[in-house]
Amino acid sequence: MASEPLDSVTVDHARSASPVRSPTVAAGIDPAQRDRWRWFQRGLPYISVLVFLGVWQVVGDHIDPILLATPVNTAKAFWDLLTSGQLGPAFGSAMADLGIGYGLAVVVGVVVGILMGRSRTAERVLNPYVNFFQATPLIALVPLIVIWFGVGLEARVAVTFMLAIWSIIINTATGVKETPDALIDVGRVYKLSRLQLVSRVALPHAVPSIFAGLRIALGKALIGMVIAQMEVSVSGLGGLIINYGNAFKTAYLLAAVFTASLVGMIAAALLEVLRRWWFPWTTNDDRNLW
Amino acid sequence: MTAMGGARIEISGVGKRYAQRRNSAHVVLQDITLTIESGEFVSLVGASGCGKTTLLRMISGLAPYYPGTISIDGQVVRGVPKRVGFVFQDAALLPWKTVSGNVAVGLNEVRGSYTRQEIAGVVEEKLALVGLSEHAHKYPRQLSGGQQQRAGLARALVGEPELLLMDEPFGALDAFTRLRLQEELADIVERLRTTTVFVTHDVEEAVFLSDRVVAMGANPGTVRDVVDVDLPRPRTSREAALNSARGIELRENILQLVMGTHTDRVAH
Numbered sequence: 001m002a003s004e005p006l007d008s009v010t011v012d013h014a015r016s017a018s019p020v021r022s023p024t025v026a027a028g029i030d031p032a033q034r035d036r037w038r039w040f041q042r043g044l045p046y047i048s049v050l051v052f053l054g055v056w057q058v059v060g061d062h063i064d065p066i067l068l069a070t071p072v073n074t075a076k077a078f079w080d081l082l083t084s085g086q087l088g089p090a091f092g093s094a095m096a097d098l099g100i101g102y103g104l105a106v107v108v109g110v111v112v113g114i115l116m117g118r119s120r121t122a123e124r125v126l127n128p129y130v131n132f133f134q135a136t137p138l139i140a141l142v143p144l145i146v147i148w149f150g151v152g153l154e155a156r157v158a159v160t161f162m163l164a165i166w167s168i169i170i171n172t173a174t175g176v177k178e179t180p181d182a183l184i185d186v187g188r189v190y191k192l193s194r195l196q197l198v199s200r201v202a203l204p205h206a207v208p209s210i211f212a213g214l215r216i217a218l219g220k221a222l223i224g225m226v227i228a229q230m231e232v233s234v235s236g237l238g239g240l241i242i243n244y245g246n247a248f249k250t251a252y253l254l255a256a257v258f259t260a261s262l263v264g265m266i267a268a269a270l271l272e273v274l275r276r277w278w279f280p281w282t283t284n285d286d287r288n289l290w
Numbered sequence: 291m292t293a294m295g296g297a298r299i300e301i302s303g304v305g306k307r308y309a310q311r312r313n314s315a316h317v318v319l320q321d322i323t324l325t326i327e328s329g330e331f332v333s334l335v336g337a338s339g340c341g342k343t344t345l346l347r348m349i350s351g352l353a354p355y356y357p358g359t360i361s362i363d364g365q366v367v368r369g370v371p372k373r374v375g376f377v378f379q380d381a382a383l384l385p386w387k388t389v390s391g392n393v394a395v396g397l398n399e400v401r402g403s404y405t406r407q408e409i410a411g412v413v414e415e416k417l418a419l420v421g422l423s424e425h426a427h428k429y430p431r432q433l434s435g436g437q438q439q440r441a442g443l444a445r446a447l448v449g450e451p452e453l454l455l456m457d458e459p460f461g462a463l464d465a466f467t468r469l470r471l472q473e474e475l476a477d478i479v480e481r482l483r484t485t486t487v488f489v490t491h492d493v494e495e496a497v498f499l500s501d502r503v504v505a506m507g508a509n510p511g512t513v514r515d516v517v518d519v520d521l522p523r524p525r526t527s528r529e530a531a532l533n534s535a536r537g538i539e540l541r542e543n544i545l546q547l548v549m550g551t552h553t554d555r556v557a558h
Contacts, residue, residue, distance in 0.1 A: 186384070188352060204386045
């Protein structure tokens, strides 16, 4: 039996080859073919990217370099930025602005969110402001922030903070508020104090919601950081983007843009690591969409 | 296994109403007067809406603000009394804690006076009592409904409570698991003799487990009668207890009380 070629498999073959039929074989599908298909499926994202890069390169070669820089030229520009010492500080300042602004938003946002989730009074008092800012296109507030905070680090941090915090507040409040009454009852029956009810029941329950809020807020913080680095001061990555854009040096522009993407990807990965480490029982689905 | 003492509960003239629109009120309980002796197992039986769960929650301190008084061992209930174990209808385990962690929550009141080893020891002991020793490190979502309820029971018992309150604990389980857990609970109750108040709509369950059964009626919630279940203890077999002549008589009597079709010709 083992020497028979498997390019056409009948059910009889399968039955005589082993006493237990796999579902694949039972359906008449050749296992080797199935494996090849699986490898193809897994490779699709990489194949797709390679094809895209190829097309991009070819198109870029035949088009005005100001309109579109080829992948090769973008890579060269990136290397140049890196080695000439421009990229390092820009990257660093981007991470710093993002880190400080987002970090502050997380701390303040979670605290305010818990407050609003647990206290009806706090919720009623603060709701108008939260709703107002959630509805406003926050970028419109940048000039105001410049007037208040100037054009330095504080102002950029303020912009990042301002864009990020509302999603965190809303998602935290929702998560805390949705704590099932049964779990609160459990806490009360077993004599948890009011503080313990928050820290040991409501908060752990709210963690998935909070993380959904954190993920959304990170995206917004990233936007805030880049805008701040373009509008508040012309510095860091945002500065590189604006300057190279104004100079029509598209390859360098794209290189800076990709660096910004890198910042975003690193931050998201860090958030994910944190989530898996501290809250291993949570999953990745977003439960709220603001 | 030490037999625990039990609280004595006195309920006097207690009622509960919820305000509704247009100045009308929904009367959930009216004029409930009842005494539950130390170490007794008493069931509250009735159809949905008779207020049995509400009464249980009032005894537990979870539902304050009512006319009348409830006292435990002579002390009026204000907030959650000391050393109460409560088993909820759907286990209500904390999903982010393991089974052991959840059971340990039952010790929260006395946490300060135990070392970590002592806590672990008591938790293990109670898990063995309910048959969950092998699942100590699992999370609630990995357990079946019956196993979750056992964990809830272990959590209620771990603090050696003076008063055990159970709100339809087997209601959400399939019939086979329910029967099995009833017999296991009867065994545990036999050993521990804690004062227990057990809410159910299942008359047979009540008769099998209880010393006395409080038959309640709805709209408004009142005590129709309190029936002595004088079946012999220990109650090891559901068959023997429920299908004895006396068992059948009691079931019929209580069922009629609850359904409101009781006539005087059935003696109790």
